[in-house]
Structure formats: structure tokens, C-alpha cells
Amino acid sequence: MDYIRDYSLVFIFFVLPIIFVIQPLFLKKINDFENQMDLSSLKRKKRLLYRQIKELEMEFDIGNINQKDFETSRKELKVEVSEVITKINANKI
Amino acid sequence: MNSNKKFTIMIAGVITVVIFWIGWVSSNPKDEKAMASFISVEKLLNDKMKKRTKLGGLVKDGSIIISETNYLDCSFVLKEGAAELKVKYDRSRPDLFKDGAEVIITGQYLDGTFYADELQTKCASRYEGDLRDESSYKLTEIET
Amino acid sequence: MTPIAGAVALNLAFGFSILSIICLFIFTLNEDKRLFLTGQRLSLGISFFVFLATFILWYQLIISNFDIDYVARYTSIETPFIYKISALWAGQSGSLLFWLFILSIFATITVLQNQSKHHGLMPWVIISLSIIQLFFLILTNFVTNPFMPTDADFVVANGNGLNPLLQNVTMAIHPPTLYLGYVGFSVPFAFAISALMNRDTSTLWIQSIRRWTLVAWLFLSSGIILGGWWAYQELGWGGYWAWDPVENASFMPWLTATAFLHSIIIQEKKDMLRIWNMALIILTFTLCIFGTFLTRSGVMSSVHSFTASSLGPIFLIFVFLILIISFSLMYLRRSELRSEKRMESFTSRESGFLFNNLVFVVMCFAVFWGTLFPVISETVRGTKITVGPPFFNQINVPIGLILLALTGVGPLLAWRNTSKQSLIKNFTFPILSGLMAAIIFMFIGFKGSVVISFSLSVFVLATISTEFKRGISARTKKFNESIFKALFAMVSKNRSRYGGYIVHVGIVFMFVGFTGHAFDKEKEFSLTKGQSDHVAGYEFTLLKLSETERPNHYAWISDIRVTDNKGEYVTNLYPEKRIYFHKNPDVNRRQPHSELDIYSTLNKDIYSIFSAVDNENGVAFIKIMVNPLVRWVWIGGYILVIGTMIALWPRKD
Numbered sequence: 094m095d096y097i098r099d100y101s102l103v104f105i106f107f108v109l110p111i112i113f114v115i116q117p118l119f120l121k122k123i124n125d126f127e128n129q130m131d132l133s134s135l136k137r138k139k140r141l142l143y144r145q146i147k148e149l150e151m152e153f154d155i156g157n158i159n160q161k162d163f164e165t166s167r168k169e170l171k172v173e174v175s176e177v178i179t180k181i182n183a184n185k186i
Numbered sequence: 187m188n189s190n191k192k193f194t195i196m197i198a199g200v201i202t203v204v205i206f207w208i209g210w211v212s213s214n215p216k217d218e219k220a221m222a223s224f225i226s227v228e229k230l231l232n233d234k235m236k237k238r239t240k241l242g243g244l245v246k247d248g249s250i251i252i253s254e255t256n257y258l259d260c261s262f263v264l265k266e267g268a269a270e271l272k273v274k275y276d277r278s279r280p281d282l283f284k285d286g287a288e289v290i291i292t293g294q295y296l297d298g299t300f301y302a303d304e305l306q307t308k309c310a311s312r313y314e315g316d317l318r319d320e321s322s323y324k325l326t327e328i329e330t
Numbered sequence: 331m332t333p334i335a336g337a338v339a340l341n342l343a344f345g346f347s348i349l350s351i352i353c354l355f356i357f358t359l360n361e362d363k364r365l366f367l368t369g370q371r372l373s374l375g376i377s378f379f380v381f382l383a384t385f386i387l388w389y390q391l392i393i394s395n396f397d398i399d400y401v402a403r404y405t406s407i408e409t410p411f412i413y414k415i416s417a418l419w420a421g422q423s424g425s426l427l428f429w430l431f432i433l434s435i436f437a438t439i440t441v442l443q444n445q446s447k448h449h450g451l452m453p454w455v456i457i458s459l460s461i462i463q464l465f466f467l468i469l470t471n472f473v474t475n476p477f478m479p480t481d482a483d484f485v486v487a488n489g490n491g492l493n494p495l496l497q498n499v500t501m502a503i504h505p506p507t508l509y510l511g512y513v514g515f516s517v518p519f520a521f522a523i524s525a526l527m528n529r530d531t532s533t534l535w536i537q538s539i540r541r542w543t544l545v546a547w548l549f550l551s552s553g554i555i556l557g558g559w560w561a562y563q564e565l566g567w568g569g570y571w572a573w574d575p576v577e578n579a580s581f582m583p584w585l586t587a588t589a590f591l592h593s594i595i596i597q598e599k600k601d602m603l604r605i606w607n608m609a610l611i612i613l614t615f616t617l618c619i620f621g622t623f624l625t626r627s628g629v630m631s632s633v634h635s636f637t638a639s640s641l642g643p644i645f646l647i648f649v650f651l652i653l654i655i656s657f658s659l660m661y662l663r664r665s666e667l668r669s670e671k672r673m674e675s676f677t678s679r680e681s682g683f684l685f686n687n688l689v690f691v692v693m694c695f696a697v698f699w700g701t702l703f704p705v706i707s708e709t710v711r712g713t714k715i716t717v718g719p720p721f722f723n724q725i726n727v728p729i730g731l732i733l734l735a736l737t738g739v740g741p742l743l744a745w746r747n748t749s750k751q752s753l754i755k756n757f758t759f760p761i762l763s764g765l766m767a768a769i770i771f772m773f774i775g776f777k778g779s780v781v782i783s784f785s786l787s788v789f790v791l792a793t794i795s796t797e798f799k800r801g802i803s804a805r806t807k808k809f810n811e812s813i814f815k816a817l818f819a820m821v822s823k824n825r826s827r828y829g830g831y832i833v834h835v836g837i838v839f840m841f842v843g844f845t846g847h848a849f850d851k852e853k854e855f856s857l858t859k860g861q862s863d864h865v866a867g868y869e870f871t872l873l874k875l876s877e878t879e880r881p882n883h884y885a886w887i888s889d890i891r892v893t894d895n896k897g898e899y900v901t902n903l904y905p906e907k908r909i910y911f912h913k914n915p916d917v918n919r920r921q922p923h924s925e926l927d928i929y930s931t932l933n934k935d936i937y938s939i940f941s942a943v944d945n946e947n948g949v950a951f952i953k954i955m956v957n958p959l960v961r962w963v964w965i966g967g968y969i970l971v972i973g974t975m976i977a978l979w980p981r982k983d
Contacts, residue, residue, distance in 0.1 A: 106335075106382065107342070110375050114346075117367035133446055141537070145599075151824065154804035156752060157679070158745045193673050193681070197688060204692045208699055208725060217720035224704060224714040240716050257942060257951055258854055278854055278941040278953050281922040292718075 135181045142174045219303075222292050227269040230295055240292045241300070246270065247285040264291065264300070275302045282307035333398050336386035337477040340427075343379035344471050346372050347464040354457045358527075366453060373441055373456045376463055377434035384431040387424065387476055391417050396486040399478045400424055406491030413492050416502040420492060422641070423476040425505065429622065430466040432506075432513040437463065440517050440542075449534055454524035455517075462516055465648055473644065494882055494910050495923055500560040508553030508580060512618040514546025515587065519615035522608055526659045531604055531666045536594045541978065543594070547587050548974045554580050555967040566924050566939050568852065568955040570963065573722040578701045579624040582694050583617035586610050589690035596683045600745070603680075604667045605660070606687050612656040613694075620649050675747040682740045689736065693729045700725065731782055734841055737834050738790035741797050759796060764789030776848075783845040787838045794831050794838075801828075821976065829977025836973055839966030846934075846959025854941070854953045857890075866956040867895040868936065873902075875943070875950055884912040885925070886943045888950045892929065892936060903927040905940035905952070934958040 146167060153163040215221055222240040230239060243266035253259035259276045273291060283289065283305065293302035354369035356362075387400070391414045396402040404417040404424070419425040437459040444452050470476060480486055518539040525535035557577065558570035571577060590610040596603045623645030660667065673680050699706075700717050707715040742748075742756040767788035771781045798817070801824075805816035821828040853865035857872035864870070874889040886907045892900040906925040914920055929936040937955040944951070 102335075106339075110342075110378060114368055114371045114375050117364045117371065120364055120367075134449065137447070148824070151801075151804070152745070154808060155800045156744070156755075156804075159747075159749065162746055190672055192676075193684070196676070197684075200685075200688055200692070204695075207728075208696055211721065211725050212699075212703070215721055216724050219718055220721035220724065222716050222718070224716045257856055257944065257949070278939070278951065281924060292716075 132181065132184050135177055135184065139174060139177045139181065142170055142177065146170050146174070219292075227264060227266040227271050230300075231269060231271065235295060238292065238294060240290060241271070242266065242288070242290045243269075243271075245283070245285055245287045245289060250283075250285065261299075264289070271300055272298065273300045273302055275305050277303070277305070280305065280307045332386050333390060333395065333477050333479070336383045336390070337475065339379040339383040339386065340467065340471050340475070340477070343376045343383065344464070344467040346375045346379065347460050347467055350376060350460045351457055351464065354453050354460075358453050358457075369453070370441055370456060373460055374438060376460065376467075377438045380427075380430050380434040380463070380467075383477075384418070384427060387427060388415065388418055391415070394489065396489050397480055398476075399480045400476045402480050402486050402489040404490065404492060406489040409489075409491050410497065412499075412502060413497050416506075417492060419505045419509070420496075423470060423474040423478070425509075426466055426474060427470050427476050428506070429509055429513060430463060430470060432509055433459070433463055433466065433516055436513060436517055440520075444538070447538075449538070450528055450530070451521060451524040451535060451538065454527040455520045458520035458523045459516060462520075469641070469644065474641065493921075495564070495921070498560075498564065500556055500563070504553060504556040504560055507549050507556055509622075511546050511548075511550025511553050512583070512622055514542065514549055515583070515611070515615045515618050517542045518546070518590075518611050522611045523656065523659065526608070526656075526663050529663060529666050531608070531663065533598050533601065536597050536607070540594065540598075543587070543591055544974065544978055547584075547591055548971065548978070550580070550584050550587060551970060551974075552967075554584060555964075555970075559964065559967075562960070563926065563928070566926055568850070568937050568939075568957060570960075573697075573700065573717075573719045575701050576621075576625050578697050579617075579621035582697055582701075583614050583621055585690045585694040585697070586614040586617060589687045590614055592683055593687050596680055600671060600680060602669050602671050602673065603684065603687070604669050605664075606684070608660055608667060609657075610687065610691075612653070612660070613691075616649055616652050616656075617694075619645065619652065623649065677743060677748045677753065679740065679743040679745050679748075682736065682743045686733075686736050686740065689729060689733055693726060693733070696725045696729060697722070727779060730841070730844075731779070731786060734783070734786045734790060734838070737837060738786070738793040741831070742793055756793075756796060760789050760792035763792040780845055780848050783841060787842050787845075790834065790838050794834055797831055798828075825979050825981075826977045829973045829975070829979075832973030832976060833970050834973075836966040836969030836971075839962045839969060841966075843959050843961070843963030843966060846957065846962070849958045850955065852953065852955040854951070856944075856949050856951045858947070858949050865954050868900065868954075868956065869893045869895075870903075870938075870952065870954060872950055872952075875948055879912075883908045883910040883923075885909075886940065886945075886950075888940050888952065890938060890952065901929045901936070903929060903936065903938040905938040907940040907943050930961055932959075932961050935960045 149158070149163065149166055149170065152158045153160075158166070218238060222238045223235070224240040224242075225235070227241055227243055229235075230241060241264060243264045246263040246265040249263035251261050256276070258278060259274075260279065261272065261274045264271045264273050275291070275293075288308040290304075290306045290308075291300065291302040292304040293300055295301075350369050350372035353365050353372055357365035357369055387398075390398050390401050391405055392411070394401060394405060394407055394414070400421060400423060401417075404420040405414050409417070417424065419428045437456075440459065441452075441456060444455075521535040521539045525531050554577075557580070561572070562568075562570040587610075590607060593603050593607050593610060597607050623642065673684065675681065700722050703717045703721075704714045707713060738760060742760075744752055748756075764785045768781055768785035771784050776784070801820045802813055802816045805811055805820055806813065809816070809819075811819065851866040853863070855863040857863060857870070859872055859875060862869050862871040869892070871891045871893075872888060873891050876887050876889070878885050878887065888903075888905055888907075890903045890905070892903060894900050905927045908923045908925055910921040910923060911919055924939050924941060927938050929938075935955075935957045937957055939953040939955075940950060941953050942951040943949070
């Protein structure tokens with residue numbers, strides 16, 4: 094019965110990995126790599142930008158950044174956030 | 187001047203200072219123990235180098251003599267190939283120091299004797315099986 | 331049968347790595363997503379087979395299958411279980427497999443972590459990781475294979491076993507901790523290469539690798555400190571850092587990695603220092619490979635050195651290839667790397683970080699110079715000139731002190747430009763504290779560099795507390811919280827920043843510990859029962875000398891009473907002189923060892939070594955070292971780890 098064990102081991106550790114690896118090649122050809130991802134990564138970007146705005150506010154409260162720079166940077170970040178939100182809404186449709 | 191140039195000059199300045207600093211220390215180390223020339227025993231004996239030198243070799247079997255009056259004081263013969271050198275060392279000896287041990291000594295040569303102030307033995311051999319040393323392999327035979 | 335399976339698994343991993351690289355490379359050309367998926371799965375397959383091979387080798391070590399050369403060399407039937415496990419990284423071929431194993435874990439995590447994050451960087455990230463895996467697979471398959479059978483024409487009954495001197499827990503975890511650090515930098519490096527290949531050198535790659543970098547840095551720092559701890563506790567020369575080539579090999583990547591860790595903050599916030607960041611991570615990763623190579627190939631003679639082997643040239647070639655390819659890529663993408671933003675003032679946080687980068691790189695170069703000095707001098711002058719600790723200390727102490735000062739100055743600088751009022755407001759208290767400390771220390775009679783070191787430490791601690799105070803008062807003003815609530819909320823909402831400040835506190839403590847060296851004292855003397863001797867204001871009396879036989883060694887135990895200069899009792903020390911394999915008929919295989927005893931307080935360590943025993947006359951030869959402030963190094967180390975963990979603490983999102 095040893096050869097049953099040997100063959101099953103070969104199957105699990107050799108044949109299965111190979112099947113796992115070549116399986117995607119049999120899917121229908123999809124050239125469109127970028128598309129489906131946008132929503133989740135946009136949401137992530139939005140959270141990141143909000144966090145950056147909060148950090149900027151904290152730096153201003155501490156005094157690490159002067160008023161003018163603070164307002165310029167905050168405006169830039171807010172513009173970025175609204176761009177991202179627009180893209181998110183567009184995507185949802 | 188524009189700020190980019192300012193920073194480039196600063197960086198260049200720092201680098202120049204650093205190069206000079208390192209070069210200066212390399213040529214004038216404050217401590218005499220900072221540098222040692224690592225040479226062969228043969229070269230030391232031929233050139234009778236007075237500078238601080240570092241030598242490597244084996245402890246000649248049977249050459250270790252420990253002073254009767256001061257246990258820390260010892261002398262031995264360092265053997266590198268055919269060259270032999272009398273060595274005196276007066277600090278505590280590392281555990282692996284014995285006949286045939288591979289050692290690295292640092293110190294000064296004067297009138298036929300080498301006065302070592304540093305003595306290092308090679309790391310415990312059974313950590314990395316020494317391919318040159320068959321006895322490091324403790325293979326035991328099985329009676330058949 | 332299973333050892334062969336292990337070798338076959340390595341073969342398959344090798345094949346998969348080549349296929350993965352090819353597959354993903356073609357994908358980058360024709361954008362057929364199926365090729366990406368297959369390539370990604372091939373990468374997971376590499377890791378799968380590496381895991382298999384590693385577990386098989388571990389199994390062989392555990393069951394003591396001495397038909398495998400590696401098992402016979404590094405274990406024996408008597409070897410305790412935990413050291414059969416750690417034997418995986420005891421020898422050259424096993425440790426390379428272990429490197430590969432860790433790399434495969436990290437590669438798998440990277441692939442799985444980024445499956446839902448589509449940012450276009452992944453193909454080249456996986457290609458880069460697969461190439462590194464390929465390198466180690468070439469080594470373990472064709473150059474130094476851990477599954478080699480034992481070369482003997484008789485059945486091997488028992489293996490060599492691990493030297494009992496190396497059987498302690500620190501020795502078991504120091505190498506893997508370091509490796510986790512070395513290998514950890516592969517991931518940020520892979521992302522950097524990918525950013526270059528994709529012409530996307532914005533903050534995307536930085537954001538993807540910030541946590542990775544911190545984790546790798548934590549392991550590297552811990553590994554280095556553990557190595558120092560072990561050397562201090564076990565090796566008996568009274569120190570924890572010898573500027574040994576292998577120690578330096580771990581320190582250099584630490585320096586560039588620390589610079590990188592700080593510098594990426596600037597790129598994230600201001601999109602500057604892009605070129606620096608690329609260069610720093612390339613250097614860090616290269617130095618990690620170089621460090622692995624220095625430790626494992628016996629090229630530099632050092633206390634760590636192992637037998638020379640063919641590994642050296644191969645590693646060197648890999649290092650050169652990494653450098654040439656990476657820097658060429660940087661050159662090709664130089665227009666993307668140039669930032670439009672400009673540094674404006676010397677007293678800005680940006681320039682502080684720039685200067686920080688510079689100093690770290692300078693120190694790295696200084697260490698590199700000293701480490702390779704023997705090789706350089708031999709090439710240039712014909713004589714090999716070795717350099718010892720005094721050389722390294724003379725060069726590095728000033729640079730280190732500048733770094734310490736920067737640690738204090740940096741956080742108090744504002745973005746873009748610090749106004750004169752801010753400068754005065756922020757720096758007055760710290761500078762005054764530092765100056766006052768300097769005056770006090772000079773009054774006590776300390777000399778130059780000691781005064782500077784201690785005063786700077788006070789300065790930095792003052793700046794860190796200023797930072798905490800500024801943050802807390804900003805919150806209490808805005809949100810009307812109590813101080814404790816403000817502190818907690820502040821740290822919680824800014825874990826990187828305040829965790830980082832805590833790490834700085836740890837570093838300051840370590841500097842205090844380092845400075846203690848200036849006051850080290852030592853003396854060697856012999857004692858018979860009842861005799862005393864003095865050193866550094868302490869009196870050491872030998873109360874008793876006894877002998878005992880233990881399972882694997884014979885021991886002479888000295889009982890030394892320590893009193894201070896007022897006659898007050900301090901402690902008893904029990905250093906031992908041991909002989910391992912004492913029953914071995916071959917006298918040369920008996921191994922003497924001095925088991926230290928250390929009395930440690932915040933103030934100083936009293937370090938006792940039983941160097942030799944004269945049995946007939948009952949004489950013990952003792953070496954005593956009084957090392958002030960050593961404990962501060964270890965305390966600083968703990969604080970460093972805690973600070974890093976705070977910085978790493980995951981957020982809900």
C-alpha cells in the first residue's frame with residue numbers, strides 16, 4: 094500500500110501546485126487590468142487624505158507650521174479629497 | 187543665491203569636511219592601539235618591524251611556559267609555516283589557548299621577542315564543521 | 331525518502347522562480363491579466379516549496395537523521411530539542427535556506443496583502459522578490475545544499491552536536507532576529523524597484539512599505555542589541571561591541587535604514603527627498619545582503635569568521651549586480667525622481683531631515699571605511715593594516731554626538747521655515763537645560779566628550795518633553811481634556827510620531843550607557859582563601875573555592891565577597907571555571923570556559939571572570955571589571971522596542 098501513499102503525496106505536492114498555477118491561463122482573456130480595482134483603492138486614498146488633513150491641523154495647533162502654509166496645504170488636500178470623492182461617486186454608478 | 191545652490195554647497199561642504207576628517211584620523215590615530223599591520227611572521231622577522239603589528243599562526247606544541255611567580259605571565263612560540271617567533275603575553279589567556287591553537291596576536295616586536303598585548307583565539311570549532319579538520323567530525327562506527 | 335523530497339522541493343522552487351519571473355515579465359509587456367495571475371500564483375508556489383523544504387529539514391533535525399550531513403554536523407542525539415530547532419540556522423547551508431524561508435514568508439504576505447490593492451506596482455514587486463528568491467535558490471540547490479547526504483561509508487550513530495557554549499537562548503534567537511531584519515528590507519526594496527520600473531516614484535510606494543520598513547528596522551535593531559547582550563554576558567571580555575567586521579556588517583544597514591525611515595516622512599508630507607529615499611533603500615538592502623555575505627563566507631577574519639568557501643565571490647557578484655542595476659535604473663528615471671519642490675531654509679524640518687540623512691550616511695561610510703581598511707590598505711600599500719576599536723571610536727564618537735544633537739533639534743523645527751520667535755520659544759528651555767547640565771558635569775570633573783555626551787542627552791530629553799508638552803497643551807486648549815486624557819489621545823492618534831519620540835528616549839539612554847565606557851576600570855589578580863584585593867573602590871575577598879561535577883562539565887566555583895570603600899557589604903559573586911567534555915580521553919577536546927558572574931545596578935556593573943585555577947595551591951585567578959552605566963544600554967533597548975511597538979500599533983481602519 095506504500096505506493097498509494099507515494100502517489101498521493103506526489104499528487105498533493107506536485108500535481109496540485111501545477112494545476113493551481115496554470116488555472117488562470119484558461120480563463121477568458123481579460124486585458125482590462127485596472128478597472129475593477131478602483132473603488133476600494135479610492136476609498137483607501139480618501140481615508141488617507143482625511144488622516145493627513147487631521148495631522149496637518151494638529152501640526153498647526155502645536156505650532157509647527159505657520160498660518161499661511163497651513164491654509165495652503167489644507168486647501169490642496171481638500172481639493173484632492175473632493176477629486177477622489179467625485180471619482181468614487183462616478184464609480185458607484 | 188537660490189536655495190538649491192545653498193543646499194548643494196552645504197552638502198558638498200559636509201562631504202569635504204568628512205573626507206578630510208576620516209583621512210586625518212586614518213593617518214594620525216590618537217591611540218597607538220588603533221592600527222596594526224597584519225603581516226606574516228616571516229616578514230616580521232625579515233624586516234624587524236618596530237611598528238605595531240598583528241600576526242596569526244599556531245601555538246607550537248609544548249612551547250607554552252607559564253611564569254612561576256606570576257600566573258598571568260606566559261611565553262610561547264608562534265608558528266606560521268616554517269617561521270617561528272618567541273612571544274610574551276601577560277594578560278589573562280582565553281579559554282581556547284593551548285598547544286596547536288590558532289591565535290591572532292597584536293603587539294610590538296623588540297630584539298627577538300614579540301610583546302603581545304592582545305591575544306585572540308579562533309571561535310569554537312564545533313560551531314561550523316571545519317572542513318579542514320577531520321577530527322571535528324565525530325562519526326562513530328556501528329558494529330555490524 | 332523525505333530528505334530527497336526536500337531536495338526535490340528546492341528544485342521545484344528553483345524552477346517556479348524562473349517561470350514566475352518570465353511570466354510576470356511578459357505580462358508587463360502584453361498586459362494579459364491571466365499572465366499576472368499565473369505569475370502571482372507561481373510566486374506563491376515558490377514559497378510553498380520553500381516552506382516544504384524547510385519543514386522537511388526541520389523534521390530531519392528533530393528525528394536526528396544523521397544520514398544527512400547537515401544534521402550530523404550540527405546536532406547529536408543528546409542535543410536538547412530547542413537547539414535541534416535552532417540548528418536550522420547554525421550552519422551555512424541551513425542558514426541560507428532559513429533566509430529563503432523568511433523571504434518566502436514575507437513574499438507570501440506581500441502578495442496576499444496587496445491582492446485587493448491595485449496600484450500597478452505588484453508585477454515588478456513580485457518579479458524583484460522572485461529574483462532574490464532565485465539567488466538563494468541557486469545557492470541552496472547548486473552551491474551549498476542543506477540536504478546533502480553524509481559522506482561516510484558506515485552508518486553514522488551520532489552526530490557532532492552543538493557546542494554547549496552556544497546552547498543558550500540568546501544565541502538561539504539572535505541570528506533569526508537579525509535575519510528577519512535583513513530579509514525584511516527586501517520588500518521595501520522590491521517596491522522601490524517597482525516604482526522605478528513603473529515610473530511612479532510618487533508617495534504610493536512609500537505608503538505601501540512604511541510599516542514593513544518599521545518592522546524590519548525593529549528586528550534589525552533588536553538583533554543587534556541581542557548580539558551585544560550575548561557578547562557581554564557570555565564572551566567574557568567585558569564589552570558588548572568590538573567593531574568586529576560582522577558586527578559592523580549589521581550596523582551599516584541599520585544606519586541607512588534609520589535614515590530611510592526618517593526620510594520617507596518628508597516624501598510623504600512634502601514630496602521631497604525622492605532621490606535620497608531611493609538611494610537609501612537600495613543601499614540598505616545591498617548592505618543587508620553584504621552583511622549576510624560577510625557573516626557566512628569567512629572573507630574577513632574576525633571572531634565570527636567561519637570557513638572560507640566559494641560563497642564569497644557569488645555574493646559579491648550579486649551585490650555588484652544589485653548596485654549596478656538599481657542605480658542605473660535610478661539614472662534612467664532621473665526626470666521622474668526630481669521633485670519640483672525646493673528646500674527653502676536651513677532651519678526647516680525638511681532640511682533637518684536632509685542633514686540627518688547626510689550624517690547617517692557619513693557614519694555608515696566611516697564604518698565601511700574602517701571595516702574594509704585592511705583590504706584597501708593591502709591593495710594600495712601592500713600591507714594589510716587592521717584597525718581596532720580606538721580607530722572606530724575616534725571617528726564615530728563625534729559623528730554620533732552630532733546625531734544625538736539632531737535628535738533633539740529636528741522635532742522642534744517647523745515645516746518650510748522656523749520663525750525666529752518659534753526658535754526662541756522652542757529652544758530656550760532645552761538649551762538652558764543642556765548648558766546647566768554641562769556646567770554641573772564640568773564642575774564634577776568629567777572630561778570633554780563625556781560632558782558633551784551627557785549634556786546633549788539632557789538637551790534631547792528636554793526637547794522630547796517639550797514636544798509632549800506642546801502636543802498636550804494644544805489638545806487641552808482645543809478639546810478641554812484632562813492632561814492624562816490628552817496625553818493618551820495624542821499618542822493614540824499619532825502613533826508614529828510619539829512612538830518615535832519614545833524610541834528617541836531609548837536612544838538617549840543608550841548613549842548614556844555608551845558614555846559609561848569612559849569610566850571602565852579593570853584589574854587581574856590572584857587570590858587564595860581569605861585574601862583580598864581592590865579595584866575601583868571595591869574590595870574583593872575570596873571566601874571559598876569549591877569544585878563540583880555536573881552532567882556535561884566540571885566546575886570550580888569561587889565565592890567572592892564584595893564590599894565598598896566604606897566597608898559596607900555589596901554582594902557575593904560566584905564566577906566559575908568550567909571544563910566541558912572533561913571526561914574526554916583526548917585532552918585537546920576538553921573545553922575550558924569561564925562562566926561569568928555580573929552584579930548589575932543602574933550605576934555600574936561589577937563583572938567577574940574566573941580566568942584560571944591553580945588547584946594544588948588553591949589559588950583563583952580573577953579578573954574584575956567595573957563598568958559604569960551599562961544597564962542603561964539595555965534599558966534604552968527595551969524603551970526602543972516599546973516605542974516602535976507603539977508606532978506600529980494597528981489602527982482600526
